[in-house]
Amino acid sequence: MGITGKIYGINGPVITIQGNLGYKMNEMVYVGEHRLVGEVIRLSKEKTTIQVYEETSGLKPGEEVAGAGCAISVKLAPGILNNIFDGIERPLQKIAEKSGAFIPTGAQADALDREKLWETHITVQEGDEVAGGSIIAEVPETKSIVHRVMLPPGVSGTVTAVKPDGDYTICDEIVTIRTTDGGTKALTMTQEWPIRKPRPVKDRYPADRPLVTGQRILDTLFPIAKGGTAALPGGFGTGKTMTQHQLAKWCDADIIIYIGCGERGNEMTNVLEEFGELNDPKTGNLLMDRTTLIANTSNMPVAAREASIYTGITLAEYYRDMGYHVAIMADSTSRWAEALRELSGRLEEMPAEEGFPAYLASRLSAFYERAGYVQNLNGSDGSVTIIGAVSPQGGDFSEPVTQNTKRFVRCFLALDKSLAYARHYPAINWLTSYSEYIPDLTAWYETNVGPTFVQCRNEILNLLTMENRLNEIVKLIGSDVLPDDQKLVLEIARVIRLGFLQQNAFHKEDTYVPMEKQLRMMEIILHLYDRCKALIDRNMPMALLRESDIFEKIISIKYDVANDKLEQLNLYDDKIEEFYQHLMAENA
Known part of the structure; x- marks a missing residue:
């Protein structure tokens, strides 16, 4: 049984108890007759301060505060997925069934269903050595995820008894171990962990x-x-x-x-x-x-x-x-x-x-x-x-x-x-x-997507940065006075913004784009830029390039090419070459 004290002062969600009664820092407590959940957040010789995780209206000095003897924790077991909790792991759907749309003061409900039977496959045998993190059972928690029931960190020993595969609740004992200190521990699917303490890793x-x-x-x-x-x-x-x-x-x-x-x-x-x-x-x-x-x-x-x-x-x-x-x-x-x-x-x-x-x-x-x-x-x-x-x-x-x-x-x-x-x-x-x-991921991109991925990404970002600088000039003197190579940067940046950066979450082909398509789209945009730059270098005016619909075609790639038909992207390289050769021939 935990330590019991009396409320001395109330200030919204913060309550105080006179004196130091022996509570621990971050200990969970139950406040008042409704047993509101709270946590010890400050200790001094003069008083103990507690924050309450629920509405404190109606509380009064003199009501009892009972310590739980442990830190505020969450229950961990099958049933977490496909669930909705509040900030202290109370299941909102269960509370709604009992009490309606609003959580009543002091609402109590088990975080996870203690009566539901789960199809359980035991993965250890008698005589197995197990330690913290070892998987002792598997449960199909949902259609998508298999829940792997683990030994809590800090526990180790030898398996002495196992239940047969079957349907069990999260509270049923399924494995028994003899711990390293010679004791016996019965294991269920449930473990608890303090929320403010990171779980250990190897x-x-x-x-x-x-x-x-x-x-x-x-x-x-x-x-x-x-x-x-x-x-x-x-x-x-x-x-x-x-x-x-x-x-x-x-x-x-x-x-x-x-x-x-x-x-x-x-x-x-x-x-x-x-x-x-x-x-x-x-x-x-x-x-x-x-x-x-x-x-x-x-x-x-x-x-x-x-x-x-x-x-x-x-x-x-x-x-x-x-x-x-x-x-x-x-x-x-x-x-x-x-x-x-x-x-x-x-x-x-x-x-x-x-x-x-x-x-x-x-x-x-x-x-x-x-x-x-x-x-x-x-x-x-x-x-x-x-x-x-x-x-x-x-x-x-x-x-x-x-x-x-x-x-x-x-x-x-x-x-x-x-x-x-x-x-x-x-x-x-x-x-x-x-x-x-980017530096950490470069090797992954080169191996799994393509050796030119990071280079293309840097060139795309550079064109967008150049557009930003040019827009400052355009605001002052207009775009007509810019040289054609700078007008080209503005046009290609528009293609990047509309055709690459903007994405339609409601379009079947555009809501999700595989990495291979992303790389090919960048390569096509940069190919267009290189060919247009070559034409500008031959003194062709930007107005002549804009007469073609090639820029709009590149923008519409994201909609026109299906994610499972990426070979069609090669046609766009051909269209850019046709556009280039046509203008070269016309102005030879």
Whole structure:
């Protein structure tokens, strides 16, 4: 039984107990007669401070606070996928069945179904030596994912008894081991893990392979490494959530953890409805069969919003330990930082820039550091990739959350309001975005896509940078006075923007583009540029080149060439040559 104390003071989600009764830092507690879930966040000789993860209306001084004797943790077992939790792993669908649309104060529900029978295949035998991370059973959790039941980290021994294959609940004992200290331990499918403690790994690998997304501007210009980190900052209406939806649907991760952290309720409702209906292009099943949603909307308690990020990353690490590649979509870390700021204010801590706590940077770094491509304790490889949306107020990227996030991520995908309003999607600004993963991924691109990939990517980016410089001149004196070679740069940059960077999520051939097609599209655009430049060098006016429809044909490649008929792209090289030879012959 844990330590029991009495509430002395209440300040929103923060409550205090007089004196030091012996609670541990980060210990989970149950507050008041409704047994609200809370966590010890500060200890001193004079008082104990607790943050409560639920609405504290109705609490009064003198009510009892009972310690749980352990840190705030999540339950890990089959049943996590195809489920919707709040920030402290309460199943929202179960609570809705009991209580309706709103979570009542002190709502209690098991995180995972303790009565459901799972078809279980035991993978160990009597006499086997097992250690933390060893797979002891396999369960088809959904049609898409096999759940590998593992020994908890820190436990090891010899298997002494196993149950036969069959249907078991997550609480049934399926394997018994004699531990290395001579004791006996019965194992179920369930383990618990503190959300603020990273799960251990055997080794970490360098970020040398990309998370392939099928989105051209990401895969080509600003790639994210598998096991890497990316920030997706943008003002209201720039498409952060939609970009994350595309990544969730198409990226080559096995499992998606979507954390709706402090977003509007109607936006989260759309996410829940859409994810429930989307078909998974990888498996043909529902996308939810390999997805977990954590919904903590803006009208839910702020303390639970702060915890939701850690709940999501812990679930991701658990599936990584099974040997899966997991992608986390955190939407948005700004709302998480605002929860930190509100709690910090109630704790009367000294504020730093814009009222955020001084430890904002360290909390952000601790979160993003839990990403990585690793070798697990059981010898398998897995990864956690974090893509965090940032919602700077007024689209101001100089505010503290965006600036501190930039320090800890290696891929920065800046969404631009003017591009979004011009219906250019994804609205990622190619001038202010960057990826530091290019040098690490070059060898992978050369081996798996083509030896010219990185060179083509650099040339495309160079043309876009030249266009930006020329546009500054055009704003002052107009485009008519530019020499023809500079007019050509503007025209080819338009082809790149419309034909390559802009992508239609609702078009069958354009929503996802394989890497081979991306490379061939770049090669064709650069081939067109080289041939047009050769004509300009022969004093042919740009106006004459524009009379041809070749530029529009290249722009429409993304729609006209099916992803399974890439041989048709050779015809476009032929069309460019015909265009070149025709003009050369006419002006000989």
